[in-house]
Amino acid sequence: MNPPLLEIRNLSFTYEGASFPVFERLDLVVGSGEFILIKGTSGTGKSTLLRLVCRLNKPQSGTILFRGRDITLIPPAELRSSISYVAQVPQLVDAPVGENLLLPFAFRVNRKKALPRHEDLRAMLDEFYLDGVTLEQSALKLSAGQKQRLAIMRSILQEPEMMLLDEPTSALDPESAAMVFSITERLNTSRKMTIMTVTHSDYRPETLKGVMYRLENRTLKLMPE
């Protein structure tokens, strides 16, 4: 039997200088192709959980397995190329949109992957509600919503097995937020992309059946459908 895509066992984490752990002995199993939504108020450790999965934060205790392998045994760049993390505030470099999209391919771990063609990128921009945006224009001049969608598109290009979205709509107006959620649901249904997203909004997936958890009292609780 194949191991689950991601398995978290007994994970605990305490911020430096804090007296109580933000979460304690947390367990979670994510199957391939699942859409996991984790809700919780600010400061409950949602972002930290995602950052621990892709090793942007140093683990303290517990185990995280990716495809059955302890993530601490997977070379970090390889892990992050397979589990792509998109931060709450999307970061783009001061360069044209096209250069931003191809940024992951400048890194050693992605160099053997086929470089996307410009016509494919243009078609994808439409798919990500970025019609009207050109590959040549400056990425930093895009709106907050466009930047977020561009950041998600950039992560997809390196074909990760799983995406971690950290409050992807927290800084967006309702219309832009709806676009982002529509994209993530589409990525899950049409590309079978495993998605784990955290949010403190009231969002519930509309076009698919996701698994929803609430992070409170230092642990994850399954929410009723």
Added chain:
Amino acid sequence: MNQIIDISTGKLLLAFVFIIAAQASSLFYHLGLHRDITIGALRTFAQLFLMGYVLTYILGSDNFLLTVAIFAVMVISAMSIIKGRVKEKQIAYILPTFLTMLVTYFATAVFVSGMIVGTTPWWEPRYFIPTGGMVIGNSMSAIAIALERLFGELRRQREVVEMKLALGADYREASSDVFRNAVTAGMIPSINAMMGVGLVFIPGMMSGQILSGTDPLIAIRYQIVVMFMLVGSTAVTSLIVMLIIRRRCFGVGEELLLSPR
């Protein structure tokens, strides 16, 4: 012509006119530098007098261990000045920086003193100590600037560095811009000095040699060796220190360890 004019104590005190001018400027324009200028002036006075007596003793003694010990004290002092300026608490940078400085400066001083100038023995204090002093003094500033820039930029650009890590970059790729800027910032004063030497200014060592009666054509040869030595040793030392310390800014999982201040 070769007779050196001694500076009497009275005339030496007259040089304090320059310090008084600096103090007046600070007070008049509320620069808040009067304390630093006073301490700096007193330290210059005391440290150089102390060094003068120590050098007189060492040059006369021809003692290998004493020469090396003085060299080590100079590197320790440089490290303590760097520590005072960089003020980084999270990353343990002091020991690796100190060891790198000790080894590379020693190698440079041995090479210049023993091979280029060709003194016998290679540790001849008259050459070895001043050579080491110039290397340490020059490179110390470069390392302090580079370290400050490295820690500061990694903190300021934390989100960008983490974005690159999240896209599959290893720690070197994620921090390459910061690394390059830090090393370059440290190197610029040495490179500028090479550009301006002989045109904009006459370097201290060359001036000293000329004042003490050395033929300027010999003095320039020494100065060329010194300029090249300073650029080379600064580049190599800064680069090694930066490579080691940059790695220390990232954890085992190549996560950025520097937290925002």
